[in-house]
Amino acid sequence: MRGDEIVKRGRRLNQADIADRLGISVSTVSRALANEAGISPAVRQDVQELARTLGYRSKRVGSTLANRRALAFVPLGSATSGLSGFYFGIVEGMRTAALHAGLALDVRLINEASLSVEAIKKDVAENGATGLLLAGIDAADELVAWCAAEDLPVVLVNGSDPQMRLSSVSPANFYGAQAATRRLLEAGHRKLLHFTQELRPTIAQRRRGFESAAKAAGAEAIVLNNLEVSAAEFAARLVGGAYDVTGLFLWNDIVAVQVLEAINRAGQTGRYSIVGFDDLPIASLATPRLSTMHVDREAIGEAAIRLLRQQMEGDRAVQQLELGVRAVDGGTIQRAK
Structure with a gap:
């Protein structure tokens, strides 16, 4: 039975629905959703992906997210220059998605000239952040290594990592x-x-x-x-x-x-x-x-929060998400003479 069919029949999704779909026990589902030890990575990923697909949210995961904070860095130059419209839309998308998810989000403007791993470490510590969003900032090797050592979820927003170490969201x-x-x-x-x-x-x-x-x-x-x-x-x-x-x-x-x-x-x-x-x-x-x-741009921000939530919930698979773009007609294309 699909998740939408369950909802239409007037009852909420539960762990038994997930267990039935995957052919595993309810206790296994519960432990996988709680990221407890003793569950294989493959089973944990299957359970968590199906839970998201069906729209299931466990009380434990919800309360865990409620106690977590995301810190988003946006380059000061991009936010105050002609690119401000671009990053304003992204930030609004992140804020909307974070509010909907019950995830605390703090947005910080950072001067690119003074951007350093030490500055990011300091802000993360002061904020108590458990997740990091880097908007328009390409991650340096030192930062990637530190985030991995700290087990800190990171998503690049309007960026990409050619070495496939970090998840990212960008236009196509x-x-x-x-x-x-x-x-x-x-x-x-x-x-x-x-x-x-x-x-x-x-x-x-x-x-x-x-x-x-x-x-x-x-x-x-x-x-x-x-x-x-x-x-x-x-x-x-x-x-x-x-x-x-x-x-x-x-x-x-x-x-x-x-x-x-x-x-x-x-x-x-x-x-x-x-x-x-x-x-x-x-x-x-x-x-x-x-x-x-x-x-x-709003969709990019929303997708970034979704990816960060997945990482916070234990799904650390690196994902490089691209959002499609579409043509906008104007008056600057003429037939060649």
Whole structure:
């Protein structure tokens, strides 16, 4: 009997339902949910995964979560710059999900320049945190080692760990970038340029998605990054005719709008087709409205809390969760001439 069928029949899910589905004893289910010794990791994982699927919440797990605290770090620069809309949505999603789960959540803005493992250790100790959320922060080896030694659950939010040591939640950067690039290709553009940054694994996935789509279509593709040339200098060179391209995919909406404004000021509106990424509020304020890819930021925050809860409940399998993105129409994609 499915969990929703049990609820429809007017009774609550119980451990016997889980035991019946898995063909094990009720006592085994109880011990697995309580993370007691003597239960194999495979059985514990099966029980806890089925409990979540059916919507079962044991009193013991609930009370345990109620006594736990999550600490979320958000980069100060990202929270107060043009990216503030992005991380505001993520934080709101985390707060909503934590409140619903009865999990205490403390959000801290941290200056990237002073970010250190020692600073994180200090805040974790002072807060009494039993779980850590790192928003837009890539975990250093030292931090990963310390969290493992302390048995501290950690989730990267809008991040990823290429070494697969930490769980993470992020937009589908590779496939989203592929889709963004295909929008230019479908408009007939075959001379493309991607302006990006090289600092984070998540953004590197957008570059890979661009290159993959361009290669599949046999299109000419140029990649520039902000270590080679600043966004302002890139925009100036672009309107000066330095690049023989017609379609532009920018790594995020902030840069896309900067480039769009430079094009408009140069009297070249419509000369280039432009696609951004993230669907930040600034995209809707641009003239014309920026064509971009929507990232559900609240859903990222909510998913991060779900992953952290699973770890707090004993499921330590590393999960790299990607949330799909969707195209947002605007006025910055024209048919190639």
